[in-house]
Each structure stands twice: as structure tokens, then as C-alpha cells.
Amino acid sequence: MPHISVKLYPGRSEQQKVQLAERIVKDVISLLNCGEESVSLAIEEIKPxxxxxxxxxxxxxxxxxxxxxxxxxxxxx
Structure with a gap:
């Protein structure tokens, strides 16, 4: 049950954040041999x-x- 937390500066588009999440989740599923239903990911924007x-x-x-x-x-x- 991996949960990934990504913290980054504001300014990325929603599309960029969705693509980032999709790519990270894809790699986690592949590397850890787990199902997509087991993975969660949060993105939090933090001001500089x-x-x-x-x-x-x-x-x-x-x-x-x-x-x-x-x-x-x-x-x-």
C-alpha cells in the first residue's frame, strides 16, 4: 500500500500534475509489483x-x- 507525497512550488499546470502522478504511479506499480488500487498519491504546493x-x-x-x-x-x- 504505497502512498506517495509530492511537495513542489506552485506554478505547474493541472495537466503537469496529473501527468506527474500518472508516471510516478505507473513506475511504482511496475517496480513494486502491486495493483493500481494499492497506490495513492498526493501533490501539495508549498510557497517558496x-x-x-x-x-x-x-x-x-x-x-x-x-x-x-x-x-x-x-x-x-
């Missing part, structure tokens, strides 16, 4: 001025041991 506090610190900095892809930036430097 809120990114460090709402995403970077809680989800990246404080959970770095759970990241499989580290970002190449640090908003606190």
Missing part, C-alpha cells in the same frame, strides 16, 4: 518562502536517514 520551514527542515534535514535522494541545496547556508 515557506519551503525551508515546511519542507526542508522537517522532511529533509530532520529525516535525512530516510532519504534515498539528497537535494543539492541547503536554504540555511
Amino acid at each position: 518562502e515557506d519551503w525551508a520551514e515546511q519542507v526542508y527542515e522537517p522532511d529533509i534535514l530532520n529525516k535525512s536517514e530516510k532519504l534515498y535522494k539528497q537535494p543539492g541545496y541547503n536554504p540555511f547556508q
